[in-house]
Amino acid sequence: MLGWRLFKHSISMIFRNLPVIIRISWFPLLCFGGAIWAFFYSIGLPLSTLWGPSVRLTGSELSSGLFLKFGLFWLFSAFLAIWGVVAWHRYVLLEEAPEGWIPKFQRTAVGTYIWRLILLVLAFLALGVPLGFLLLGVVSALGWIGITLFVVAGVVLATAFTQMAVTLPAAALEKPISFGEAWEASIDDFWQVQLLVVLVGGLQYAADWISTQLVFVPVLGFAVPLLCAAFLAMLNVSILTTLYGHFVEDRPVS
16 A cells, blocks of 8 residues: 555665764754753753653743743754754755765755745644634534544544645755645545554554653653654654655655
8 A cells, every 4th residue: 555655665764864864963963952951051950850850840930031942942943953854855855965964054945944834834723723623512512423523533634734744845845836736746645645644643652652651761761752752753754755755756665
């Protein structure tokens, strides 16, 4: 089945290109680590808070300054992630290998990517939030039938937005396409993309379950969830790359 082949291809893409992934991601990750340290230092907490006992902030500590610092940290982290993601899309789809050990910063591609991501989020909020409230009403009225409808609708919505998210690798290549064009490219294989979404969701559930079992285990309780999150993030990016390559550029998947 195509959905399974897309899933396998996206996973194998990661393991086949681990050296390139390291070259692309090490510097943004180093900057991300520095941003984490700076954020915790600025709010007066040790970095060990990440893996040590939880800390409860008092009302006086929850100031507007804290939220501003967190907002700046989040924006900087998103910027670093997009830098690496754009470099990965371009490596796979354009065979644009990184020069040296620091990925080239593609200013136009990163800017277009950010804009397309904002549009995608706005589209999700415009459609997903009203639908979510509607389905919550259905759940409260119909019980288990409503829950089933809620799950099915969630999967369908996730599939639709996965198809629309193909605009992101297009932006990374500086060959932007509209949401409509992205939708039309894969609409004939909607159910195969849905199978792909279900497979990724199952893998996400398994990773969360494993992380939960290890939450109180020293070292592993911190390292395993971090590795799972990194792998799943890379998998999602690789899936978008694969979908663009297959549906837009007509590349085969084995």
